Amino acid sequence: MADVNGFLVGGRWRFSDQTAEIRNPFSAEVVSVVSLAGSEHAEEILETAARAFQVTRRVPVFRKVEIFDRILQGLSDRKEEIARTITLESGKPISASRTEVDRCLFNFSCAKDECQRIGGEVIPADLMSWGADRLALTRRFPVGPVLGISPFNFPLNLCAHKVAPAFATGNSLILKPPSACPGAALKLAEIAQAAGAPDGWLNVVPCRPEVAEIFIQDDRIKRISFTGSPGTGYRVKALSGKKPVILELGGNAAVVVHEDAPQELAAVRIVQGGFGQAGQSCISVQRVFVHDRIYDPFIARLMEETENLKVGDPLDPETFVGPMISEQEAMRVEQWVREAVAGGARILIGGTRERAVYWPTILTNVTPEMKVSCLEVFGPVITVETYRDFEDALRRVDDSRYGLQAGIFTQDVGRIFRAFSRLEVGGVLVNDVPTFRMDHLPYGGMKESGLGREGARYAIEETTELKVLILHLTAGELYG
Known part of the structure; x- marks a missing residue:
């Protein structure tokens, strides 16, 4: 019997009575067993992410860079182990699994760079007479807990498209990894934990759809980033209420x-x-x-x-x-x-x-x-x-x-x-096929293929709020 893998909540590995066997698609052999978060865990998971956000939103950039560097080192050190896990659980050829780990490394490297460029701009306010002696500044702020839902076909890198922007912005994240092959995401959680990420910044919770729906509908979740089929994606959108949803869905390219x-x-x-x-x-x-x-x-x-x-x-x-x-x-x-x-x-x-x-x-x-x-x-x-x-x-x-x-x-x-x-x-x-993708470029679709864009810079924009600060420069002279 394979060892049972737990799920990560608030820096602690948890186990439950509900488990799922993960089978190799080629041999049909059980290669791992994962413990599933149940509905009884949902409130704790949501509250953990909400509390963690009060810490993660204040993590300074230099500290984020240190965490990114350690995550990159951990991924590099465990590349072959993670690639083999991807292949055993999803059936992806080992050469492609190794490439996926390389893409994940690139993804985190891009997010590390982008977190050092999250800024704003200075905008003149005197375009009309009533804006004289005023100056506007903009800056992006994290929105709060984000729910990420990822599919089986890239069980590491599509999770990275949720995790890396969360670390860049300071948003806490609840990640539902693919049910058929969660092992790579759980190893990424181990690496992030070892890298010193504050407890609750990343919570990786394999669970059944009915548990994910609790997260989707909860108002403590401020954004949802979903990758998967159009049918499931638009159900997520229908259940999400007022919160914005980023959907990366299907195609017939x-x-x-x-x-x-x-x-x-x-x-x-x-x-x-x-x-x-x-x-x-x-x-x-x-x-x-x-x-x-x-x-x-x-x-x-x-x-x-x-x-x-x-x-x-x-x-x-x-x-x-x-x-x-x-x-x-x-x-x-x-x-x-x-x-x-x-x-x-x-x-x-x-x-x-x-x-x-x-x-x-x-x-x-x-x-x-x-x-x-x-x-x-x-x-x-x-x-x-x-x-x-x-x-x-x-x-x-x-x-x-x-x-x-x-x-x-x-x-x-x-x-x-x-x-x-x-x-x-x-x-x-x-002079190339639509299958080509570079992970730093804007990626997303039109029509039923989705809403919003991924790629580190663009995912950061999707999961931050733009605020404006307007300064009345002569207020002291007028009213002092």
């Missing part, structure tokens, strides 16, 4: 490959972007539109790249496509593909499943109403269709309820800026 595209680069990147992480990313390539003049040779390149992918054991450093998070999810993708084929779609490659592993699959002859096109597959499936007119391709990219990121392969500057101006997405990638 599209790529346009124009006739002047660098075809070899496009094929390589589309395969990497569509099948990496077994397609379990909200910016995985899902829909590909290829100019009809290059369709046949491009499809041949795409299939060749796909055939060369190693699929299987995520602990093998050569594996590129591991299992999905569960056999149930792989079965769902399998069913969606079957439905598409029954509706006239054609499988060019893939379409097979072995337990939780679904083989990289390319479909064509897909229609917009098919689930593999209009919904988020969140699995290793790409659809490829042709177009003739670039404007029509842009229209088809936007023919989606989602709007997270899109990729455009072309050498034409005019087309690039037309795409940038017209597409209803949060980011446009040129």
Whole structure:
């Protein structure tokens, strides 16, 4: 029997009678057991975060920098241990898990830098006569306890997108890590605790949805930062009351490959972007539109790249496509593909499943109403269709309820800026796939893909309040 991992509240590791077994998606073996916070713990957790905020809001910048430095050292020292935990619990290939730890390090480094730049500005107030002899100053202040909810596909780095800004701003944080793979977040909590973070600054509480809903509805929570599916995200928003909510949700990201595209680069990147992480990313390539003049040779390149992918054991450093998070999810993708084929779609490659592993699959002859096109597959499936007119391709990219990121392969500057101006997405990638992300850049979506932006600087803005101070400079002369 694996050891039971506790949850962290107010600097203390707690245990309860409720536990959850965490299974390796590839082998189905139990790799850890986690203790779950119950409804009976909710009041204590909320009050702990509220009390801690009265301390954390006053932590000076130099002290924050010291804590960040120790967290960075702890992450670096435990990189391989954390990467292995990610792989064992989520099925992510070990090479990708190591990259995720590197991204987490970068995330904390960015937040460390940004916490030293949180400031304001001096604004002249004498733009009208009644503003004469006045000066305005602005400054950002932390809002209070924040609730962070993170998904399974990046079980460390997406937690870092909640934790690092909280340490930068001085907001206390209640973090609900992914239920399927909480181990990396719990190790991050150990590292933060060892780094000297004040008790209650970070509270990591694996729990069931009904317990999370207590946190969501409580007025002591001043912001919610949620990453996950649109259905759950908008339920969070509906339950949140008046508090602002940052939502990083799903997508069915599209790529346009124009006739002047660098075809070899496009094929390589589309395969990497569509099948990496077994397609379990909200910016995985899902829909590909290829100019009809290059369709046949491009499809041949795409299939060749796909055939060369190693699929299987995520602990093998050569594996590129591991299992999905569960056999149930792989079965769902399998069913969606079957439905598409029954509706006239054609499988060019893939379409097979072995337990939780679904083989990289390319479909064509897909229609917009098919689930593999209009919904988020969140699995290793790409659809490829042709177009003739670039404007029509842009229209088809936007023919989606989602709007997270899109990729455009072309050498034409005019087309690039037309795409940038017209597409209803949060980011446009040129000669690359929408799956590319740098963690310091603004990241978020339009339409059903979310509200607000992440990236250290932007998350800090989302979780602070801007105050203005107006000075009447001659008040002493007038009324003294």
